[in-house]
Amino acid sequence: MRVAVADDAVILREGLSRLLEEAGFEVVGLAADGDALLELVERTRPDVAIVDIRMPPTHTDEGLQAAKIIRRRWPDVGLLVLSQHVNARYALELLSDGTDGVGYLLKERVSDLDELSSSVNRVGNGGSVLDPAVVDELVGRRRNADSPLEHLTDREREVLALMAEGRSNRAIAERLFVTDNTVEKHVKSIFGSLCLPPSPDDHRRVLAVVTFLNS
Amino acid sequence: MKPKLYAVGVAGVLAGAGAAWLAAHQPSGRPTEPGALLTLLVGASLLGSGIAAWRARPENRLGLVMVLTGFAWFAAELVEARAPWLNTIGLAVQSVWIIGLVYLLLSFPSGRLPGRLDRAVVIGGLALGLGLQLVAMLYGNKTGLHCPGCANNLLQVVHDNEKAKAWIGLQHLIAIPFIGAVVVLLIRRWLRASSVQRRAVAPVLVAGCATLVALVVTVILDLFGDPLGALPANLYFTLMATVPIAVLVVFLQRRLARGMVAGLVVELGAPGDAASSDLRGALARALGDPSLELAFWFAAEGCYVDGDGGVVRLPDPDSRRRSTLVERDGQPIAALIHDPVLEHNAELVHSVCAAASLALENERLQAELRARVVELRASRARLVEATDAERRRIERDLHDGTQQRLVSIAMSLGLLESKLPGEAKGARPLVRETREALTVALAELRELTHGINPPLLTERGLPAALDELCRRAALPAHLDLALDRRLPDRIESAAYFVVSEALTNAAKHSHGSEVRVCASGNAGTLIVEVADDGIGGATTTGGSGLRGLADRVEALGGRITVSSPPGRGTTLRAEIPCG
Numbered sequence: 001m002r003v004a005v006a007d008d009a010v011i012l013r014e015g016l017s018r019l020l021e022e023a024g025f026e027v028v029g030l031a032a033d034g035d036a037l038l039e040l041v042e043r044t045r046p047d048v049a050i051v052d053i054r055m056p057p058t059h060t061d062e063g064l065q066a067a068k069i070i071r072r073r074w075p076d077v078g079l080l081v082l083s084q085h086v087n088a089r090y091a092l093e094l095l096s097d098g099t100d101g102v103g104y105l106l107k108e109r110v111s112d113l114d115e116l117s118s119s120v121n122r123v124g125n126g127g128s129v130l131d132p133a134v135v136d137e138l139v140g141r142r143r144n145a146d147s148p149l150e151h152l153t154d155r156e157r158e159v160l161a162l163m164a165e166g167r168s169n170r171a172i173a174e175r176l177f178v179t180d181n182t183v184e185k186h187v188k189s190i191f192g193s194l195c196l197p198p199s200p201d202d203h204r205r206v207l208a209v210v211t212f213l214n215s
Numbered sequence: 216m217k218p219k220l221y222a223v224g225v226a227g228v229l230a231g232a233g234a235a236w237l238a239a240h241q242p243s244g245r246p247t248e249p250g251a252l253l254t255l256l257v258g259a260s261l262l263g264s265g266i267a268a269w270r271a272r273p274e275n276r277l278g279l280v281m282v283l284t285g286f287a288w289f290a291a292e293l294v295e296a297r298a299p300w301l302n303t304i305g306l307a308v309q310s311v312w313i314i315g316l317v318y319l320l321l322s323f324p325s326g327r328l329p330g331r332l333d334r335a336v337v338i339g340g341l342a343l344g345l346g347l348q349l350v351a352m353l354y355g356n357k358t359g360l361h362c363p364g365c366a367n368n369l370l371q372v373v374h375d376n377e378k379a380k381a382w383i384g385l386q387h388l389i390a391i392p393f394i395g396a397v398v399v400l401l402i403r404r405w406l407r408a409s410s411v412q413r414r415a416v417a418p419v420l421v422a423g424c425a426t427l428v429a430l431v432v433t434v435i436l437d438l439f440g441d442p443l444g445a446l447p448a449n450l451y452f453t454l455m456a457t458v459p460i461a462v463l464v465v466f467l468q469r470r471l472a473r474g475m476v477a478g479l480v481v482e483l484g485a486p487g488d489a490a491s492s493d494l495r496g497a498l499a500r501a502l503g504d505p506s507l508e509l510a511f512w513f514a515a516e517g518c519y520v521d522g523d524g525g526v527v528r529l530p531d532p533d534s535r536r537r538s539t540l541v542e543r544d545g546q547p548i549a550a551l552i553h554d555p556v557l558e559h560n561a562e563l564v565h566s567v568c569a570a571a572s573l574a575l576e577n578e579r580l581q582a583e584l585r586a587r588v589v590e591l592r593a594s595r596a597r598l599v600e601a602t603d604a605e606r607r608r609i610e611r612d613l614h615d616g617t618q619q620r621l622v623s624i625a626m627s628l629g630l631l632e633s634k635l636p637g638e639a640k641g642a643r644p645l646v647r648e649t650r651e652a653l654t655v656a657l658a659e660l661r662e663l664t665h666g667i668n669p670p671l672l673t674e675r676g677l678p679a680a681l682d683e684l685c686r687r688a689a690l691p692a693h694l695d696l697a698l699d700r701r702l703p704d705r706i707e708s709a710a711y712f713v714v715s716e717a718l719t720n721a722a723k724h725s726h727g728s729e730v731r732v733c734a735s736g737n738a739g740t741l742i743v744e745v746a747d748d749g750i751g752g753a754t755t756t757g758g759s760g761l762r763g764l765a766d767r768v769e770a771l772g773g774r775i776t777v778s779s780p781p782g783r784g785t786t787l788r789a790e791i792p793c794g
Contacts, residue, residue, distance in 0.1 A: 009615070009619045009623075011619065011620070011623040012619055012622060012623055012626070015622075015623045015626035015627060015630075016626065018626075018630055019626055019629055019630055022630055022633055022634070023633075054614070054670075059611070060673065060674035060675075061674050061675075084614055084618050084619075084622070084661065085661060085664075085665065085670050085671075086661065087670070087671060087683070088683070088686060089671065089675070089679055089683060107622045108621075108622050108625050108653070108654045108657045109654075110626070110629075111622070111625035111626045111628060111629035111650055111653075111654070112629055112650070113629050113630070113632065113633045116629075133658075137686060137687060138686075141686055141687075142688060142689060142690055142691040142692070143691055144691050144728070144729065145728070
C-alpha cells in the first residue's frame with residue numbers, strides 16, 4: 001500500500017515514515033504543509049494520505065482543510081488525519097463528508113506499529129478509524145436519564161464504542177475475547193435499543209453510530 | 216484720566232472748532248459737501264470714541280487709530296483755509312481718513328493686521344490715497360483739484376489743469392474696485408468666523424461695510440456729475456460717524472462682561488453641587504463662549520485630562536482654538552480651551568480664572584481621580600491581554616516542542632519494539648510498557664495544554680469552543696447560541712473561561728440534573744449565561760475561581776452577576792462589552 005505523509009515537524013514526518021516502512025508500507029513522499037501535500041497527492045496518487053491537522057501557514061486546521069480538498073478531488077485516496085488534541089468536532093467534520101476511507105487518530109496512537117498498520121490498512125480499504133479518545137468523549141457525554149444510551153449494558157457500551165472506532169465484528173470479537181456470534185447479537189440489540197436501522201455493513205454503520213452519539 | 220489724553224482731547228476740540236468754522240465758511244462753495252454739523256459729528260465721534268477706547272484698553276492700538284483718523288478727518292477741511300500751506304496740507308490728507316477706516320476695520324478687534332493681505336491692502340490704500348494725491352498736486356491748481364475758491368497749492372510744479380484732473384480721476388477710478396475689495400475681504404472674514412467672533416465684531420463690521428459701500432456709491436455718482444446732490448455724501452458721513460461708536464460699544468460690552476465675573480463668583484459659591492456639576496457652563500456663560508472646554512492638569516502623567524479622565528491635547532498656537540492656563544500657588548490646575556477672540560479680552564479671561572480657581576481645583580481633583588481610574592482600567596485590560604497572549608504562547612510552545620518531541624520518542628520506541636529480535640526476552644514488554652507510560656504522559660500533557668488555552672477557541676472561535684465545552688461537561692448541557700461573528704480574542708477567551716468555570720461549579724455544587732448555556736451578542740454586548748436546575752443558594756464570594764473570572768470580566772469593562780435563590784437553581788450571567 002502506498003502512503004503519503006504530511007507534517008510540519010521534521011522529527012514526526014521522518015519518524016512516521018520509518019514506522020510505515022517498518023510496517024511494510026511504501027512511503028511515496030513527505031510534505032510539510034497543505035499545499036505541498038495536495039501537490040504530492042496529485043503527483044503520486046497514494047492509497048492513503050496521513051495528514052497532521054495543525055500545519056503552516058495558519059497553524060490552525062490547515063491539514064483538515066487539505067484533507068477536505070483531497071476528499072473532493074481524489075475520493076479514492078484514503079485519509080488518516082492526525083492530531084495532538086482530542087477534538088470531536090474536527091473528527092465529525094471529517095466523517096460528515098462520508099466515512100469511507102477516513103480516519104482520525106491522536107498522534108501518539110500511531111507509535112504502536114500494529115495500531116498504525118491496522119489503521120492505514122482500514123482507511124486504505126475504504127473503512128473508517130476514529131480515535132478511542134474521541135469515541136470516549138462521544139459515548140461518555142452526559143445525557144439526560146431518558147436517553148436510550150442510558151439503558152445499554154456495560155458490555156453493549158463497549159461494543160458500541162468499538163463500532164464507533166470503526167472496527168469490524170471480527171476485530172471487536174478478538175478485542176473482547178468472544179465469538180463473532182456474540183458480537184453480532186450485541187450489535188443487533190444495540191441497534192434495536194437505539195432504534196437504528198440494522199446495517200450489516202461494517203463500514204457504513206460507523207456513520208449511523210457516530211451520528212447517534214453526536215445528537 | 217492721563218494728562219496725555221487730556222491734551223489729545225483739547226487738541227481735538229480745537230481741531231474740531233477750526234474744521235467746523237472752515238466748513239461753515241467754505242470759500243470753495245462746493246454744493247455737494249455736507250455741512251459743518253456733519254463734519255463735526257464724524258470727527259467728534261472718531262476723537263471721542265478713540266479717547267474713550269484708548270483709556271479703556273491702552274494696550275489696544277485701535278484707540279490711537281481712531282484719534283489719528285479723527286485728526287485726519289478734520290485736517291481734510293483745511294482745503295478751505297486761505298493760507299497756502301494749510302491748504303496744501305488739507306489737499307494732501309484729503310483721503311487719509313479712509314485709510315484709517317480701512318485699517319480699523321481690517322484690524323478689529325485686536326488692533327493688529329492679522330495677515331499679509333491685510334497689510335498689503337493698507338499699504339495699497341496709502342499709495343492710492345496719499346501717493347496719487349501728491350502726484351496730482353504737482354500739476355494741480357484750484358480747478359483741477361475741484362477747489363475753485365482755494366488758495367494756491369505749494370506743491371504745484373507745473374500748471375496743468377488737465378493732468379491734475381486726470382490723476383484725480385485715476386485715483387477715483389482705482390478707489391472703486393479697491394474699496395469693493397476691502398468689503399469682499401471683510402465679508403469673507405465674517406463667513407469664516409466662529410459664532411463667538413461674529414458676535415464680537417458684528418456692530419463694527421456692519422457699520423464699516425455700510426460706510427464703505429456708501430462711499431463707493433458717492434464716488435461713482437461723482438463721476439456722473441452728482442445727480443443726487445449732497446444726499447450720498449450726507450449718508451456716508453452719517454454712517455462714518457457710527458463706526459467709532461460701534462467700536463466703543465463693543466469695547467464697553469466687554470467691560471460689561473467683566474461684571475459677569477461677579478455673577479460667576481456668586482454662582483460658584485452657591486451651596487449644593489450645582490456649581491461643580493456645571494462649572495464649564497458657568498464659565499462659558501461668564502466668558503460668552505459656548506464652545507469653551509475645560510482641561511485639568513493631571514500631575515502624575517504630566518498631561519491634561521477632561522472631566523471623564525480622558526487625555527486632552529491643548530490646541531496648537533496656530534490652530535483655530537486657543538488655550539489659557541490657570542495656575543494656583545504656582546501649580547497648574549487647568550486649561551481653558553476657547554475661541555481665539557477671547558485672547559483680545561485677556562483681562563476678562565484672567566478675572567474669570569481667578570474667580571473660579573478654587574472650583575477648578577476641586578474639579579481637577581475629581582478629574583484626576585477619574586483619570587487614575589481610566590488608567591487603572593486600561594492597565595487591567597492590558598494585563599488580561601498579556602495573560603491571554605502568554606497562555607497562547609505556552610500552549611503553542613508545548614505543542615510545537617515538548618509534545619512533538621514526546622510523540623517522536625513514542626514513535627522511536629514503537630520502531631524499537633518491532634525491531635527487537637524475538638530472543639530478546641523481557642525487552643519487548645518493557646519497551647511496550649515504556650511507550651504506554653509515555654502515552655499516558657502525553658494524555659496528561661494534552662489535558663494541561665487544553666486547560667491553558669483550548670485550541671478550538673483559537674482555531675474556530677467561541678461557538679465551536681462552547682459546543683466542545685458542553686460536550687465534555689459533567690452534567691448534560693444544552694447550548695443556545697446567537698453569535699454571528701468572531702469577537703476579539705480577549706472577549707472570547709473571558710467568556711469561554713466563565714462558562715467553563717460555571718459548568719465545573721454546577722457539576723460540583725448544584726446537585727442539578729442539567730445545565731443550560733446561552734451565549735448571545737447584541738447591541739455591542741456579549742452575554743453568556745449558565746443556568747442549572749440545582750439547589751441554588753450559591754454565593755459569589757465562595758470560590759476563588761469565580762472571583763478571578765469576575766476580575767477578568769470587569770477588566771474588560773463587563774460584569775458578572777450570580778442569581779441563586781435557594782431551591783431554584785443557580786444562574787451565572789456575564790456581560791462583556793465588545794464594541
